[in-house]
Amino acid sequence: MKPTEMETYLFDLRGYIILKNALSPEEVAEINGAINALLPMEHDEWDGYVHATNFGAKDGLNLQQIYEGGEPFEKLIDHPSWFEKVKHFVGGEGTFDALHGPLFIDEAFANVRRPGEAIPLHSGGHEGVKRTQYLYKNGRFMCGQVNILIALTDMMPGDGATMVIPGSHKSNFAHPHFAQHDWESAPSVDDVEGAIEANMKAGDALLFVDAIAHGSAKRTNPGERRIIVYRYGPSWGHFRHGYEVSPELLARLTPQRRQIVWPHKLKARVPQVKRS
Numbered sequence: 001m002k003p004t005e006m007e008t009y010l011f012d013l014r015g016y017i018i019l020k021n022a023l024s025p026e027e028v029a030e031i032n033g034a035i036n037a038l039l040p041m042e043h044d045e046w047d048g049y050v051h052a053t054n055f056g057a058k059d060g061l062n063l064q065q066i067y068e069g070g071e072p073f074e075k076l077i078d079h080p081s082w083f084e085k086v087k088h089f090v091g092g093e094g095t096f097d098a099l100h101g102p103l104f105i106d107e108a109f110a111n112v113r114r115p116g117e118a119i120p121l122h123s124g125g126h127e128g129v130k131r132t133q134y135l136y137k138n139g140r141f142m143c144g145q146v147n148i149l150i151a152l153t154d155m156m157p158g159d160g161a162t163m164v165i166p167g168s169h170k171s172n173f174a175h176p177h178f179a180q181h182d183w184e185s186a187p188s189v190d191d192v193e194g195a196i197e198a199n200m201k202a203g204d205a206l207l208f209v210d211a212i213a214h215g216s217a218k219r220t221n222p223g224e225r226r227i228i229v230y231r232y233g234p235s236w237g238h239f240r241h242g243y244e245v246s247p248e249l250l251a252r253l254t255p256q257r258r259q260i261v262w263p264h265k266l267k268a269r270v271p272q273v274k275r276s
């Protein structure tokens with residue numbers, strides 16, 4: 001379903017919306033089961049085409065290329081709870097979509113975080129980064145990157161919820177916090193003025209433009225916090241971390257999903273005409 005009038009208003013105003021019950025409890029259980037089957041994994045270990053990594057010592061484990069991990073993750077590529085909304089906010093109708101499709105996922109990962117772990121504040125409209133930019137012009141959205149962040153466990157106070165600074169996708173100035181810290185020394189976002197927790201129950205999803213300043217609270221509760229992030233942008237983008245889609249996945253995906261994970265590959269399949 002396309003965004004409602006209220007979702008459009010809130011996305012423009014705040015840079016994010018929360019989609020309640022985007023996944024059913026059965027879908028969440030199925031995905032958590034599939035993650036359990038992959039774990040434990042260490043940094044830089046592969047399981048098939050899924051790659052375990054972290055950005056630093058304190059932000060937990062990322063399972064990159066998670067859509068390679070089985071059917072429960074494949075369904076998320078064009079899940080009806082968000083697909084039309086993301087398409088609308090990335091925009092581009094009548095331009096690149098006619099050539100190679102409406103969207104491309106440039107990063108897809110699950111993240112598992114434990115007590116004491118968090119990700120510092122990053123991004124923000126002041127950076128003007130083309131790839132993650134927020135843009136509404138001539139009556140339509142043309143955002144560079146719209147993320148779907150799915151809560152696979154509850155993200156309530158103490159759980160290490162994602163944090164956002166509402167409206168910061170349009171900010172012209174860096175939050176003073178940015179100037180004080182580099183990535184390694186930055187404390188968690190908990191004490192950053194203007195940042196709020198995007199509290200969610202397992203199955204809810206946060207849809208946000210990556211230009212919004214965001215990070216996560218430090219997990220203080222025992223146990224794990226689990227999320228999945230699929231980053232959608234225009235189909236002319238390319239992989240953030242240089243991964244490629246496996247031939248096995250390409251062979252088993254539906255045409256629509258195949259086009260979203262590797263629009264460029266479709267072009268390569270067009271038969272070449274020999275020059276005379």
Ligand SMILES: O=C(O)CCC(=O)C(=O)O
Nearest residue numbers: 119161162214215216229
């Ligand atoms: O881990 C989180 O809650 C935030 C994720 C994040 O920073 C991102 O998707 O860019």
